[in-house]
Amino acid sequence: MATRAERIIKAALAKGQKTLSEYESKRVLTAYGVPISREVLVSSQSEAKAAAKKVKYPVVLKGCSADEAHKTEKGLIAVNLASQAALVEAFKTISKRAGKNYDGAFLVQEMVSGSREIMIGMHRDPSFGPSVMFGLGGIFTEILQDVTFRVAPLRKKDARDMLRSIRGHKILEAVRGMPAADLDILCHSLMAVGQIALDHPEIEEIDINPLIIRGSKAVAVDALIVLANPEADGATS
Amino acid sequence: MADVMEKFFAPKSVCVIGASSTAGKPGNVVVKNMRDAGYKGKVYLVNPRGGEIEGYKVYKSIDELPDNIDQAVVTLPASLAPDTVRALGTKGTKAIVLAASGFSEVDHVGEALQDELIAAIRESGARVLGPNTTGHVSVPSAYTSSFFPLGDIPRGSVSYITQTGNFCGISLRHIMSAENYGIARSCGLGNKADLDECDLLEFYGADDETKSIFMYLESIKNPKRFLRVARRVSQKKPVFLLKGGASDAGAAAAVAHTGSLAADGRVVDGAIDQAGVTRLRKYSHLFQVAKALDTQSLPRGNRVSFLSPSGAFTVCLTDICRSLDLEVPDLEDKTCKRLQEYAPPFIRMRNPVDIFGSVGLVGYEKAYGDALDAVLVDRNIDAVVVIMMLTTETGVPNMDFIVDLSKKNPSKPVYVTFMGEHKHNIAAKEYLELKGIPCYMLVEEPFEVLSLLASCRKNMRVR
Numbered sequence: 277m278a279t280r281a282e283r284i285i286k287a288a289l290a291k292g293q294k295t296l297s298e299y300e301s302k303r304v305l306t307a308y309g310v311p312i313s314r315e316v317l318v319s320s321q322s323e324a325k326a327a328a329k330k331v332k333y334p335v336v337l338k339g340c341s342a343d344e345a346h347k348t349e350k351g352l353i354a355v356n357l358a359s360q361a362a363l364v365e366a367f368k369t370i371s372k373r374a375g376k377n378y379d380g381a382f383l384v385q386e387m388v389s390g391s392r393e394i395m396i397g398m399h400r401d402p403s404f405g406p407s408v409m410f411g412l413g414g415i416f417t418e419i420l421q422d423v424t425f426r427v428a429p430l431r432k433k434d435a436r437d438m439l440r441s442i443r444g445h446k447i448l449e450a451v452r453g454m455p456a457a458d459l460d461i462l463c464h465s466l467m468a469v470g471q472i473a474l475d476h477p478e479i480e481e482i483d484i485n486p487l488i489i490r491g492s493k494a495v496a497v498d499a500l501i502v503l504a505n506p507e508a509d510g511a512t513s
Numbered sequence: 514m515a516d517v518m519e520k521f522f523a524p525k526s527v528c529v530i531g532a533s534s535t536a537g538k539p540g541n542v543v544v545k546n547m548r549d550a551g552y553k554g555k556v557y558l559v560n561p562r563g564g565e566i567e568g569y570k571v572y573k574s575i576d577e578l579p580d581n582i583d584q585a586v587v588t589l590p591a592s593l594a595p596d597t598v599r600a601l602g603t604k605g606t607k608a609i610v611l612a613a614s615g616f617s618e619v620d621h622v623g624e625a626l627q628d629e630l631i632a633a634i635r636e637s638g639a640r641v642l643g644p645n646t647t648g649h650v651s652v653p654s655a656y657t658s659s660f661f662p663l664g665d666i667p668r669g670s671v672s673y674i675t676q677t678g679n680f681c682g683i684s685l686r687h688i689m690s691a692e693n694y695g696i697a698r699s700c701g702l703g704n705k706a707d708l709d710e711c712d713l714l715e716f717y718g719a720d721d722e723t724k725s726i727f728m729y730l731e732s733i734k735n736p737k738r739f740l741r742v743a744r745r746v747s748q749k750k751p752v753f754l755l756k757g758g759a760s761d762a763g764a765a766a767a768v769a770h771t772g773s774l775a776a777d778g779r780v781v782d783g784a785i786d787q788a789g790v791t792r793l794r795k796y797s798h799l800f801q802v803a804k805a806l807d808t809q810s811l812p813r814g815n816r817v818s819f820l821s822p823s824g825a826f827t828v829c830l831t832d833i834c835r836s837l838d839l840e841v842p843d844l845e846d847k848t849c850k851r852l853q854e855y856a857p858p859f860i861r862m863r864n865p866v867d868i869f870g871s872v873g874l875v876g877y878e879k880a881y882g883d884a885l886d887a888v889l890v891d892r893n894i895d896a897v898v899v900i901m902m903l904t905t906e907t908g909v910p911n912m913d914f915i916v917d918l919s920k921k922n923p924s925k926p927v928y929v930t931f932m933g934e935h936k937h938n939i940a941a942k943e944y945l946e947l948k949g950i951p952c953y954m955l956v957e958e959p960f961e962v963l964s965l966l967a968s969c970r971k972n973m974r975v976r
Contacts, residue, residue, distance in 0.1 A: 401736075401777055401780045403733070403736040403780075404736045404737065404740070404780050404781075404784055405736075405737065407777075407780045407783065423779070424779070424782075424783055425777075425779050425780045425782065425783035425784075426783045426784070426786070426787050427736075427737075427740060427780065427783065427784045427787060430787075434786075434787050437786060437787075438783075441786070
């Protein structure tokens with residue numbers, strides 16, 4: 277699994293990318309067993325239509341390029357597309373917004389529904405090294421800053437403790453008719469993110485936000501992997 | 514490493530470089546402290562003037578000293594530190610305590626001097642505590658390198674690792690005068706030019722004299738090693754940490770105090786949790802929690818019972834327990850029945866135990882004694898707090914029953930707190946603590962302590 281991830285990272289570095297695209301980021305995550313949304317990378321409208329049939333409506337359409345880390349701000353995301361007509365419409369809008377010179381691809385994604393959003397991140401602390409972050413996701417990450425850190429490698433107990441130590445930890449319990457979140461999946465994902473950081477010093481940051489809890493199971497819906505600037509001395513030490 | 518730590522904490526011989534005949538000067542207080550502590554090893558003093566200080570012969574230079582003295586305490590100014598360390602290394606001394614301040618905690622000049630010192634330490638082959646430290650204390654060896662007047666320090670099982678001289682200085686004096694527990698080792702790390710918290714933690718972890726470890730740190734010098742070492746030690750012994758500089762303003766003060774730069778506080782928080790170390794948030798808990806562990810055991814869990822002479826306490830202290838993550842569980846039926854025997858029929862006895870009515874009916878000792886015995890053997894209870902009501906008018910009972918019952922149930926800690934006439938409270942604290950019952954002057958304190966101990970127990974569970 278490490279080698280699959282390594283190939284993706286090496287190819288991106290060779291192309292001078294500073295980040296992995298969402299699609300590439302998720303290939304790295306899934307290589308380590310982090311659950312991700314079903315999705316197909318396409319480059320044309322007809323490919324998008326075929327992909328949507330495979331993924332099954334409703335779908336999400338996103339611009340997908342290593343240069344487009346801020347898809348939402350640029351309006352390169354259309355969610356809950358219930359029909360082919362809606363997909364075609366969205367494809368036109370997003371292509372237009374991306375601009376004439378856009379050379380990226382598009383991502384047709386299953387629409388993951390669930391009202392609980394969480395996040396997993398990783399950054400390299402100058403003293404402790406790779407540190408895994410867990411917290412409330414979506415807009416609440418910024419608003420509430422309800423996050424907790426552990427230093428990689430994480431043991432199972434560390435991961436369990438993390439899930440319990442955010443203020444909003446009750447979001448993972450059975451609430452308002454929703455089942456309790458599957459903690460094993462979350463623990464595995466937290467440990468996996470730590471392991472990715474240890475295995476790949478070229479990765480500077482990981483941001484999986486949000487993971488949506490569908491039923492009881494978390495699924496990574498958006499992800500970004502930032503690569504280390506090779507010129508920045510000691511950035512990966 | 515273990516060998517050199519022996520030379521720090523159980524030296525057979527020691528030299529004081531910069532010994533002084535002037536009362537109050539560090540070079541003089543160190544010598545008096547060693548004598549007052551009852552140190553039995555050989556003491557050599559060095560001062561260019563020679564002569565005699567505090568009854569000891571004074572050597573004029575390090576060169577004149579015999580070889581291989583276990584430990585040196587250096588009270589010279591900062592600028593002389595590098596050369597002194599080299600000279601001591603040549604003489605075969607392996608453990609050096611550097612008191613002087615004026616290094617990286619001050620300015621650029623000090624920083625450069627500290628770099629020079631670090632180079633000198635490497636060359637010397639010695640290990641160094643400090644600089645900018647008050648020194649250290651090792652009660653089982655009746656030894657101290659502190660230049661803060663201390664006297665005879667009571668021996669106990671608590672050991673301190675602190676990035677401040679306070680626990681070989683003013684805070685130790687507070688413990689010695691306001692509390693009645695003893696300590697094993699205490700070490701002020703200073704600027705950590707060489708030895709750091711990991712070295713000490715490793716030594717305390719393996720040290721038979723140390724049963725519990727308390728740390729005050731403003732920075733963690735080698736974070737990855739700390740995580741590794743602390744994880745191991747915290748499974749064997751209770752380890753507590755007050756991290757100074759947790760707030761932005763506190764972190765700025767830490768730069769001035771010990772030259773510490775703050776890491777990302779949130780990552781540090783996570784790492785401390787991972788290390789199994791129990792976090793303290795109050796300075797006074799460095800005494801309050803230590804006192805509980807010196808004479809009593811770590812509670813098995815967070816289930817508390819308390820005996821209260823006031824209905825208000827049963828209510829508001831239950832609230833406080835709740836906020837501290839302590840349970841005040843139902844007692845076993847047989848316990849309730851037993852409590853009811855001495856109580857007026859209109860009071861329904863339960864947890865917390867309202868003891869006022871029983872005291873009125875059968876007297877102080879019988880009411881409190883029987884209730885304490887009953888809750889201590891209750892299987893739902895991990896620890897008991899006794900709130901005493903002491904006034905001249907209501908009388909002050911003989912309190913040996915608390916001591917006896919506590920001894921009968923060594924796995925369940927018993928703490929005492931008070932409400933009533935202050936002079937009786939103080940006298941009771943002195944009496945009980947010298948017999949091993951920790952006492953707290955404010956009613957919330959024993960519950961705060963139990964809450965921290967319950968977390969500690971959880972942190973120590975096999976992971």
